[in-house]
Amino acid sequence: MTSDSPGAGITFYHILMLFASLSLMSIGGGNTVIPEMHTKAVNSFDWMTDKQFADIFAISQAAPGPSVLIVTLAGYKAGLDCGTPFGPVMAQVLGLLGALLATAAMMIPAGILVFLVARVWESAKDSAIRHAIEKGFAPLTVGLVLASGYVMSRTADHDWRAYLLTAVCTGIFVTTKTNPLVVVALAGVLGYLNLV
Amino acid sequence: MSEEGGQKPETGNRKPEKEVSPSQVSAFRPQVSLFELALTFNHIALASFGGGLSAWSREVVVVERKWMTEEEFLSALTMCRILPGANQVNLAVFVGNKMGGVPGAFAAIFGLTLVPVLIVLAMGYGYFAYNDVPALGSILKGAAAAAVALTLSMAIKTGQKCLGSPVAIMLFLAIFVLNGLLRTSLLHCLALLAPLSLLWGWPRKGKEAE
Numbered sequence: 001m002t003s004d005s006p007g008a009g010i011t012f013y014h015i016l017m018l019f020a021s022l023s024l025m026s027i028g029g030g031n032t033v034i035p036e037m038h039t040k041a042v043n044s045f046d047w048m049t050d051k052q053f054a055d056i057f058a059i060s061q062a063a064p065g066p067s068v069l070i071v072t073l074a075g076y077k078a079g080l081d082c083g084t085p086f087g088p089v090m091a092q093v094l095g096l097l098g099a100l101l102a103t104a105a106m107m108i109p110a111g112i113l114v115f116l117v118a119r120v121w122e123s124a125k126d127s128a129i130r131h132a133i134e135k136g137f138a139p140l141t142v143g144l145v146l147a148s149g150y151v152m153s154r155t156a157d158h159d160w161r162a163y164l165l166t167a168v169c170t171g172i173f174v175t176t177k178t179n180p181l182v183v184v185a186l187a188g189v190l191g192y193l194n195l196v
Numbered sequence: 197m198s199e200e201g202g203q204k205p206e207t208g209n210r211k212p213e214k215e216v217s218p219s220q221v222s223a224f225r226p227q228v229s230l231f232e233l234a235l236t237f238n239h240i241a242l243a244s245f246g247g248g249l250s251a252w253s254r255e256v257v258v259v260e261r262k263w264m265t266e267e268e269f270l271s272a273l274t275m276c277r278i279l280p281g282a283n284q285v286n287l288a289v290f291v292g293n294k295m296g297g298v299p300g301a302f303a304a305i306f307g308l309t310l311v312p313v314l315i316v317l318a319m320g321y322g323y324f325a326y327n328d329v330p331a332l333g334s335i336l337k338g339a340a341a342a343a344v345a346l347t348l349s350m351a352i353k354t355g356q357k358c359l360g361s362p363v364a365i366m367l368f369l370a371i372f373v374l375n376g377l378l379r380t381s382l383l384h385c386l387a388l389l390a391p392l393s394l395l396w397g398w399p400r401k402g403k404e405a406e
Contacts, residue, residue, distance in 0.1 A: 023281060027383065030282035052324075059319050062336045064245040065312025068282035072313050073320040080324060092321075099317055107305060110281025111289045115301055117279060118293040121272075128399050134271040136397025138358040139367040140389060141270040142351055144277070145250060146368075147376025149347035152247060152340070162341040169345030174352050180255060181243050184342040188246070191338020 008082045008094055014045055015075050015098055019105035022071075026110065030068030037074065047078040068106060075102025161196050228263075228295045234307030236261065237288050241308045246339030249284045251350040257291055264291065266357050278386065284308065363396050 006014075018040050026033040034057065041047045048056070056077070060070035079098020083091035124130045153166060169183050190196050236256060244252045250273060258269045276286035285305060292304025359365050371389055374380040 025280060026282070027278065027280045029277060029382075032382075055323060056320065059323060060316060061247075063312060063316045063319060064243070065241040065309060065315070066249060066282045066284045068285065069309070069312055069316045072316050076317060076320050077324060096317070099313070099320075103309065103313060107281070107285050107309070110279065111285065111301070111305065114276065114279050114281060114286045114289040115293055115298070117275065118290045118301075121275075122294065129394075131399045132394045132397040133275070134267045134397070136367075136393035136395075137271045137274040137390075138267050138354075139364040140371050140386075140393055141274045142355045142358055143368040143371035144274070144375055144382075145347060145354070146351035147372050148250070149344055149351060150372075150376045151379075152347065153344045158341070158344075162337065165338065165341040166345045166348070169342045170348045170352070173346055173349035180252070180342075180346050184243070184246060184339050184346070187342035188335045188339040191341075192335045194334055196334075196338045196341060 006082070008079075011045075011078050011082045012098065012101060015078055015102050016105050018045075019071050019075070019102045020109050023106045023109040024113070026068075030066070030070075030106075034070070037071070041074050041078075045078065047074060047081065052077070069103070071102045071106040072099045075099045078102075165190065165196050228300075230296055230299055230303040233292055233295055233300055233303040234310075237292075237304045237307030238311055241312050244343070246336055246341075246343040248343035248346040250287075251343075251346040253284065253287055253291075254350055254354070255346070263295060266354060270354060270358065277382065367393050367396070 018037075022033045022037060025036065038053055042050055042053050053074075056073040057070055060073060061067050063069065076095045076099035079101075080091050080095035082098075083094030121130065153163070158166075165187055169187060172178055172183055173180060187196070240249070240252045240256050243256075253273075254269055257263050258266055264272070272290050273283070273287060276290055277283050279286055285308065288304035288308045289301045292301035294300070296303060355368065359368055367389060371385050374385045374388070375382060
């Protein structure tokens with residue numbers, strides 16, 4: 001499957017163009033372009049199988065940091081394949097380059113846009129629109145945060161024990177000043193012991 | 197309920213400490229080195245093991261470091277959701293720019309992503325070399341339950357501060373039902389509710405009854 005893969009130049013061009021365009025299309029967050037990413041990475045460019053795409057999605061969700069790092073793994077796999085004919089070392093080198101290119105391509109175009117908006121925001125300190133956004137969007141954001149907590153808790157393996165743990169931890173976070181990291185780590189230990 | 201924000205400060209009976217105007221907020225900009233910015237976002241990223249990155253960002257940026265006020269942070273978060281790009285990367289750019297301009301934005305992005313990229317790559321290497329996800333599943337399940345809790349507690353804590361009037365509560369409930377329960381896309385939710393919330397939040401010239 002690697003012998004008939006396109007050359008590294010073409011692959012890297014595809015990585016750059018795909019993720020730079022997804023970067024500007026991802027209105028509402030990185031997860032909104034997952035379907036399009038899947039179509040291109042699996043069906044158009046043949047970088048990986050359906051199963052592999054689902055697995056790197058799971059890895060990127062689980063790992064610390066922004067879940068958009070799925071693009072790091074997609075770029076890694078694309079580079080890995082076009083380096084494989086040249087031996088295992090070359091495969092890892094091109095994999096690493098593909099990963100870095102994909103990550104940069106996904107972050108920089110949208111990042112520039114946010115930067116420009118942030119600049120306007122800073123210069124509009126006393127404008128009515130800024131007052132309106134700061135006051136008016138706050139209740140919406142609280143609702144969206146609650147919605148994302150709700151959606152996260154609806155994942156398949158959130159059973160009654162996980163709900164109980166979530167409830168207890170929520171109580172701790174709201175009523176005490178315990179360092180959240182300690183609570184998350186303890187919850188991880190409970191998971192490791194298969195108590196959750 | 198009387199401290200519910202937005203009315204002009206000159207309506208005499210308000211407690212001044214509740215009414216920090218955005219201009220005061222922006223003028224107050226603690227000196228932060230680029231390294232400290234990067235380190236702070238690295239801390240946020242690594243703490244979010246299991247999820248809850250928004251809640252961790254608030255915990256560190258608003259509660260721990262006090263780089264932003266609650267309302268400033270929340271409105272920035274929603275703008276970062278509307279703009280294209282990963283929400284948390286966008287937020288890093290936003291906060292980084294506020295604290296240190298262009299170099300600050302880059303420092304924040306590097307801090308947020310450098311170590312997570314290395315971790316994801318190590319996991320990806322293991323996955324593609326041995327065809328297996330590293331055995332983290334059960335730990336993650338516990339950590340994820342706590343991360344959900346942190347996200348819920350963020351909603352509770354910020355809600356106590358921002359949901360002081362009936363209109364605010366209605367906006368909050370409407371977007372939760374639409375986006376959380378009915379799974380309406382964010383764009384549709386905002387197309388419907390953002391104009392209403394801006395209308396509600398628009399500063400009024402005179403002293404009107406709440």
